Amino acid sequence: MKQLSLDTLAQFLKEYVAAEPQRSGTENFWREPILASAPADDRFDILPEIAMDEHLLPNDLLETARSVLVFFIPFEKWLVKENKEGDRPCRNWGLAYVKTNDLIDRAGRAMGDLLRDAGFRSGLTPATHNFDEQKLMARWSHKHLAHLVGLGRFGTHCMLITPEGCCGRFGSLVTEAELGDNPLMNTPEACLLKAGKKCGKCIEKCPVGALEEAAFDRRKCWDRLNENHAVLDYFSDLPDTTDVCGKCVAMMPCSFTNPVKSQPGRTGKK
Ligand code: SF4
Ligand code: SF4
Numbered sequence: 001m002k003q004l005s006l007d008t009l010a011q012f013l014k015e016y017v018a019a020e021p022q023r024s025g026t027e028n029f030w031r032e033p034i035l036a037s038a039p040a041d042d043r044f045d046i047l048p049e050i051a052m053d054e055h056l057l058p059n060d061l062l063e064t065a066r067s068v069l070v071f072f073i074p075f076e077k078w079l080v081k082e083n084k085e086g087d088r089p090c091r092n093w094g095l096a097y098v099k100t101n102d103l104i105d106r107a108g109r110a111m112g113d114l115l116r117d118a119g120f121r122s123g124l125t126p127a128t129h130n131f132d133e134q135k136l137m138a139r140w141s142h143k144h145l146a147h148l149v150g151l152g153r154f155g156t157h158c159m160l161i162t163p164e165g166c167c168g169r170f171g172s173l174v175t176e177a178e179l180g181d182n183p184l185m186n187t188p189e190a191c192l193l194k195a196g197k198k199c200g201k202c203i204e205k206c207p208v209g210a211l212e213e214a215a216f217d218r219r220k221c222w223d224r225l226n227e228n229h230a231v232l233d234y235f236s237d238l239p240d241t242t243d244v245c246g247k248c249v250a251m252m253p254c255s256f257t258n259p260v261k262s263q264p265g266r267t268g269k270k
Contacts, residue, residue, distance in 0.1 A: 003118075003177075004114070004115060004118045004120065004177050004179075006035060006037050006179045006180065006182050008114075009035060009069065009111055009114070009179075010033075010034075010035050012110070012111060012114055013033050013035060013071055013107060013111065014032055014033060016110055017030050017032070017033050017073055017103070017107065018032075020103055024099070024102075024103075027092070027095075028076060029075055029076055029079055029092070029095075029099060029100065030073050030074065030075065030076060030100070030103075030168075031073075031074040031075065031076055031077075031164065031168075032074075032164075033071050033072060033073045033074070034071065034072050034074075034151070034162060034163065034184060035069060035070070035071040035072075035151075035182075036069075036070055036071075036146070036149045036150050036151035036182050036183055037067050037068065037069045037070070037149060037179035037181070037182045038067065038068050038148065038149040038150070038181050038183070039066065039067055039068075039178070039180070039181060040058040040059065040065040040066055040067055040068050040174060043148055044057055044058055044068065044145075044148060045057065047141075047144060047145075047148070050144060051137060051141045051144040052137035052138070052139065052141075054139055055137075055138075055139055055141065055144070056125075056139055056140050058123075058174040059174075061123030061124070061125065061140070061174045062121060062122065062123030062174045062176070064121065064176050065123060065174035065175065065176065066175065066176050066177065066178050066179075067175050067176075067177055067178060067179040067180075068145060068148075068149055068172065068173075068174050069111075069149075069172060069173050069174070069175060069179060070142060070145050070146040070149050070151050070171070070172040071107075071151075071170065071171050071172070072146065072151060072152070072162050072164060072168055072169070072170050073100060073103065073104065073107075073168050073170075073171070074162075074164040074165060074167060074168035074256070075096060075100075075167045075168045077256065079096055079167075080167045080249070080250050080251060080255055080256070081250070081251060083246050083247070084247075084250040084251040087207040088231075088232060088245075089228055089232075089244045089245055089246055089247075091232075091234040091235070093244055093246050094232075094234075094235050094238050094242045094244050095238065097169070097242055097244045098238055098239060098242055100168070101169065104169060104170075104171035105171075107171065108124045108171050108172075108173050109124065111173060112173060112175075115175050115176075115177055118177070120175050120176040120177040121175070121176050122173050122175040122176070123173065123174045123175075124173045125140040125172075137218075140172075142169075142170035142171060142172045143159070143160045143170060145170075146160050146162070146170050146172070147160060149183060150182075150183020150184060150185045151183070151184055152166075152184075152185060152190065153185055153187070153188075153189055153190035153191065153194075153258075154194075155190065155191035155193075155194070155202065155254055156191050156193045156194060156199075156200065156202055156203065156211065156213060157202035157203075157206075157211055157248040157249060157252075158211075158216045159248070159249055161190035161191055161254045161258055161259075162185075162190075162258070163185070163257065163258050163261070164256065164257070165256035165257050165258075166249045166252070166254050166255060167246070167249050167250070167255050167256070185258070186261070187258060187260045187261050189260055190254065190258040190259070190260050190261070191254060191259075191260070192253055192254070192259050192260060193213060195260045197260075199253060199259075201253065202248035202249070202252055203248075205247050205248050205250075205252075206221075206247060206248050207224065207247055208220050208221070208223075208224045210224070211248060221245070222243070224245055225244060225245050226243060228243075228244060229242050229243060229244075
């Protein structure tokens with residue numbers, strides 16, 4: 001059995017994402033991915049409480065799991081800028097969602113193959129659609145996993161803010177390899193409002209008023225995502241599962257960075 005470090009996996013994923021536009025003949029929607037890992041320990045026992053009661057644990061995906069690895073593939077700035085305009089998502093935002101989910105599934109499997117070749121089994125779930133449409137929560141929430149491994153912190157918009165911001169998508173896997181504890185966040189909060197600073201721009205931007213400082217109307221948001229697919233002619237060739245909006249993350253202080261970190265000395269909790 002060979003040893004495989006997080007750095008090796010990070011380099012592999014970076015090259016995999018960089019090669020994607022040429023591989024799949026698509027536009028380049030992506031910046032360089034980032035990864036964090038944690039031992040598959042009891043920190044994950046809290047998932048049924050903070051995500052949903054039927055949320056799976058790492059050992060449900062793979063009984064022999066020793067580590068949880070979560071990655072984030074950030075979107076290119078031009079795409080985020082394009083999605084800022086108007087109250088509906090732009091065509092490219094929907095397309096990037098579809099293409100990124102596909103990329104995440106393949107990249108996760110490719111990392112699983114790399115781990116397998118080194119002698120370690122892995123467990124994977126798809127990037128999305130492991131979703132309970134009544135509770136509006138995922139049974140394997142990449143975002144909550146990312147929070148627990150220290151890849152990001154939840155913002156007022158209920159998206160995760162990473163060192164590369166909040167515009168992009170997450171993937172994860174569990175593996176028998178010992179990857180260690182490698183968090184990336186070094187501030188207790190990454191949202192300005194949650195850190196006691198002035199912001200709330202995401203609240204102002206939501207076209208359906210789903211966001212408040214300390215509340216999120218999940219149903220209002222979900223209905224809007226579905227409505228977007230139904231009313232936008234330029235989404236008609238995209239799958240029914242293209243449930244997107246992204247107005248609360250486009251060109252915000254947290255879109256491309258952890259804004260709490262970029263304000264020295266402003267790291268307190270609210
Ligand atoms: S826009 Fe401001 S309030 Fe909203 S999540 Fe980002 S930093 Fe927090
Ligand atoms: S995704 Fe859209 S509808 Fe949902 S909270 Fe953000 S801005 Fe509001």
